Amino acid sequence: MTDLLYGADEEALRDSVRALLAAHAPWQRTLARLDGDEPYDAALWTRLVDQLGVTGLAVPAEHGGAGAGFREVAVVLEELGRAVAPVPFLGAAVATRTLLACGDTELLGQLATGERTVALAVGLSTAPPPDPDPTVTAEPGSALPGVVARVAEVGSAPVLHGVVDGVADALCCDVLLVPAGDGLYAVDTGGPGVRMTPVVSLDATRPLVDVGLTGAPARPIAAGAAASRAVSAALTTGAALLASEQVGLAQWCLDTTVAHVRARHQFGRPVGSFQAVKHRLADLWVEVTQARAVARHAADRLAAGDPEAPLAAALAQAYCGPVAVRAAEVCVQLHGGLGFTWEHPAHLYLKRAKSGAIAFGTADRHRATLARLVDLPAPAGRR
Amino acid sequence: MTDLLYGADEEALRDSVRALLAAHAPWQRTLARLDGDEPYDAALWTRLVDQLGVTGLAVPAEHGGAGAGFREVAVVLEELGRAVAPVPFLGAAVATRTLLACGDTELLGQLATGERTVALAVGLSTAPPPDPDPTVTAEPGSALPGVVARVAEVGSAPVLHGVVDGVADALCCDVLLVPAGDGLYAVDTGGPGVRMTPVVSLDATRPLVDVGLTGAPARPIAAGAAASRAVSAALTTGAALLASEQVGLAQWCLDTTVAHVRARHQFGRPVGSFQAVKHRLADLWVEVTQARAVARHAADRLAAGDPEAPLAAALAQAYCGPVAVRAAEVCVQLHGGLGFTWEHPAHLYLKRAKSGAIAFGTADRHRATLARLVDLPAPAGRR
């Protein structure tokens, strides 16, 4: 049965991550980074990888990882969401799932130890396919979400051509996993024929890049249905894990707003003593409480390799994405003018939340997936 | 341009109707009727017809009416909604529009003077057709909404067979206008072959009947496209006018709740001084204010014979139906236990409101109609 709690190891992991983030990633530093040239915090990333081994959590011990799992990865994401930290961990987790599915143990080992940073080259807005089983589609290649590149050959070695727009967590990565043709390829970003163009992103703490490939040398890592399944599993993983980040984000917004309205006085009373404010925050607390259960469920089913993991992931994005947006919007509103300023961190969370509502597919797409998975079909034909 | 105000004559009419209802239809009487055998208040209906001539308002003077129009009919409906009065006026207004479209001046004259009560024999939940112009459908008859009866002939005179379930305002009527085959027929309810079976209705103040026709003699009043257009216009009229009833209902719910929370004390304060209660009622006031503008617009466009009347009617039912339901639900909630009792009138309004949300089509059907009319098409194919 699904385990919706946090184990003692998970709580210990949370404490470590939170302490590290408190020491090295206060929001003031993240905010200041927005006017600079380096959106990612490379030093913070190094600490997370080297000191806490976050990239190895979901990698089996025999491949150099910690042999924990995606429940632990989800706990790390809660804390990163809470701190709106500018590190490429979500992308690394998605890449981990891709490599696990492909059985590429060498790259997996390098990812686990932090020797190389890896990202799946698919636009951040790409939703998991409504049908996670690619065997039902006629052409094998058509089941690959986000395919925009094509494969050519130079001598006997494949090279890739094409563009992949809006890829997250790829800005500083060493290796891109690119779906192309009907296969999946590893491309060295330091090699020839790869151009990474930074995007002015809504969420500048998760900067996107447009990837241009012009004859980039590529190493095949999966083909046909195996490639489709790997990408599909990776996108489901992204959707499921993002929910935990959203829970952490929403909890920060709730906690920060509660603290603010307790301290802020207007009309001779704490703002938080006004009933409409209290009830709005009570409703938000209920939603965050439910979002936590939903996100925990998605992480647990993912970790268990349950066939219902896609259902749990669709539920997670149908529910947690909108809750995170509401939490961030309430946070801005109840901070009043202060919440509308650049100097207050609320907007970092608002932008992350709104961006997250699109990442791995908007809530309505996940509802449509649920409709299929739980047999609540759309009306036949037009109204 | 659309006139969203009330003219002096309209205000005078409102005052007359309100005074009559206050004197003869207090809610206590309407409530007591629920446990009796006569859901309609025949005496009240006679007063409305004889003293105020409500059935003649939309009938031209040359056919025995007052030569006013549907704006005035809408004002009467606001007051009837406000009093949740058990009289068949909405049905009479729909029948008036049907007969106007068919040009049946004799029956129109009898309806105007109150000599005979007429109802369109279509289930109350029937929505206006999404396309109000029947010429686009292939078979002329198929554009007739609510067709369930068929036509036969006895000698050279047509007779009708079939059932029409859930007809409103037909319980005490003298004449039914029945869509059958590809025509529209008048059937005398006192004649042979007509059986009227009362329904246990959600809204007992607007009781429904199931009409059974077994060789009922019928007089044709329109055929083919003319019949389709008449029924379509009648349903659009019902949708547009119902909005005014809903505004009156919602306004009563708001006013009554405001009065209650001003008087009721808990925790040593008026309940209406608590901010969450105040804000909820402020939001409801905004919605009722907007519903009034929307309903007034629908009545005005209907009265003007504007080609945009179907659009205004669809907007009216997409907006005003849900507002009335919310108003009645808030009324029950903010009356606390009292609002949950049979002895308080709130439930009369709740049942009328919820029933009205289905009458002439649910809000989602009207949104779908709007999508067609304002060019916001549904996605092609399945998601």
Added chain:
Amino acid sequence: MSDHTADRLRGLVAAFLRTHDPGGDRVGFLRARFDAGLAWVHYPAGLGGLAAPPHLQPVVDAAFAEAGAPDNRPRRNSIGLGMAAPTLLRHGTDAQCRRWLRPLWTGEEVWCQLFSEPDAGSDLAGLRTRAARDGDDWVVDGQKVWTSMAHEARWAILLARTDPAVPKHHGITYFVCDMTTPGVQVRPLRQLTGEAEFNEVFLTGVRVPDTQRVGAEGQGWQVARTTLMNERVAIGGRPLPREGGMVGLVARLWRERPELRTAGLHEEILHSWVRAEAARLAALRLRQLVAAGQPGPEGSAVKLSFAELNQRISGLEVELLGAQGLRHDDWAMRRPTEPDLLGRTATYRYLRARGNSIEGGTSEILRTVIAERVLGLPAEPRVDR
């Protein structure tokens, strides 16, 4: 820590079943189960329990259910089981516990609650029913409302004002009232569904022996608070399978009646399904927290969101039914003993669910409770004490 384990308790149930026929005399079986300490295993020995941890109760219940043993019809005595019993255990005397708990648990004696009054609903502490001392008795006069099961109950838990001179929360005392006492008059209170689940209870010169006082004089508010908290957990605490609540009914309707489907209602049913599943998982998480000995404050959230869901989903169901949603089954006055939210018609469910945000603490009160007790937001300025 106790040394009880699930296995050990299953063993005790098995031993009990070897000597007691679950198919035999119902009351006799239940009395014996109580006496064996297998009623409420977390209650003390001698009072139906074994002082075991509360999370082992479901283990025992499941073992009896598997054997086809009769249950104590818990829905018929929810006030007794959910409110009276825990209050008696915490605040009652030993004699009170011994007199009342056994027939309460077996269902031989049904209990009701005389708390709410016409002018004291959300503000329960504003109650006006008076209890005046007269020798060894108290004489009670007043009017109570919203009393379910009053017409079937033998006992009532009663709040009455014993000292009108002190501020409102301080002058209240908690009693157990015998519903067969002269002066207790029960009248049905008809609700908007047409039926009367509830009652008004008029108390005129009702004598209550001082031995039926629970807790000290003037301490009734503190005693009642335990009970009110229990009411909320009792309402929200049942586990549900997926689609186990009202959402299952509307999902079935959607599947079985394709002709009713529209694009707009499709979005609405999906929204409802998502929210229902989120609420279900949150309730499940609360149970897991309780079982792990980390009870959180999520109980109020469960009641709040199930009220909202029931209202939203039953409203959707009525609209989905369309023509059929305009029809009801029966408005006649009836006397059910409990709400039947999954039976009858969609219209009944829609109307009955309106009460879910009023009964057992209004949603407004629950939001305030969450804001103040969970989030630590300040109380409003008080003008009534």
Added chain:
Amino acid sequence: MSDHTADRLRGLVAAFLRTHDPGGDRVGFLRARFDAGLAWVHYPAGLGGLAAPPHLQPVVDAAFAEAGAPDNRPRRNSIGLGMAAPTLLRHGTDAQCRRWLRPLWTGEEVWCQLFSEPDAGSDLAGLRTRAARDGDDWVVDGQKVWTSMAHEARWAILLARTDPAVPKHHGITYFVCDMTTPGVQVRPLRQLTGEAEFNEVFLTGVRVPDTQRVGAEGQGWQVARTTLMNERVAIGGRPLPREGGMVGLVARLWRERPELRTAGLHEEILHSWVRAEAARLAALRLRQLVAAGQPGPEGSAVKLSFAELNQRISGLEVELLGAQGLRHDDWAMRRPTEPDLLGRTATYRYLRARGNSIEGGTSEILRTVIAERVLGLPAEPRVDR
């Protein structure tokens, strides 16, 4: 009743245009229009008006617009036109009106508002900026925030506390402050869009002559209330065609980009369209009421619902854009003079619209205003006076 009619005013405009070239010197034309009483026709003669009924103003504006005459760039001076001018007319001296109204109306002098403070936002009467009498002057010290146009304005309307000894609403006085006075320091206040429409204004020993006091000493709160009401009407009062607001942008996007459509977003856009059209019709009805001389209290509703709509629709637009909704145009610090809610990107609109429920009275304050002034619900117990 005046004897002005729409026809008569159109005749006056026509006569004016025969002697003044709309294509000539802009400022000269506007000054002459003011002097002819055709600026604000409902203002008194000599102050830009003809004492005509207010509903005839649109007639005059339309006649000038048809002739291609320059307008006074109303959005650039919205505080001056919407707040300062009506306050000066109602509470100012004749000399004040003659000095300030003409260059205000022509746009030669832009105005800003020094009301809000860091600790006095919704509770404006809690302001702390002090003005102390010194001979014929007042000396002002304090800090103001959320001042749009402060970096372009010549004059400010200013609220300052002149008597700290009396309860909060009573010790406030209303002034006009020359923004070029020494001691006035303007700093940009960057907002979450990255740009700075607003400013912080620091006032250090700023001398304001007593002749620039508006209304009596200590009466500033009453004077300001006129102005605050005007702010709300000014924001909500513009007429819109169907799909005239943000909903038009998202409707166009829906029509032009079929590949973005999903069933869920279809329902959402239809809901938004319906609510936008309802809000538009309500605003139109308000205008018709005002024109008929029956101004209702609907002004607050208009501002409240447009804030909600802007937020909802811009949020929908960002999601509808999908991949493109993850991109912004520019986070650089800039200095626009007004919000551009229909230009730039969907992400900008989404972020900027968050301010719509905060600026010019938060939505929470507006709901309280509606509840108390329109519905007559009682105020909360006050603890601050």
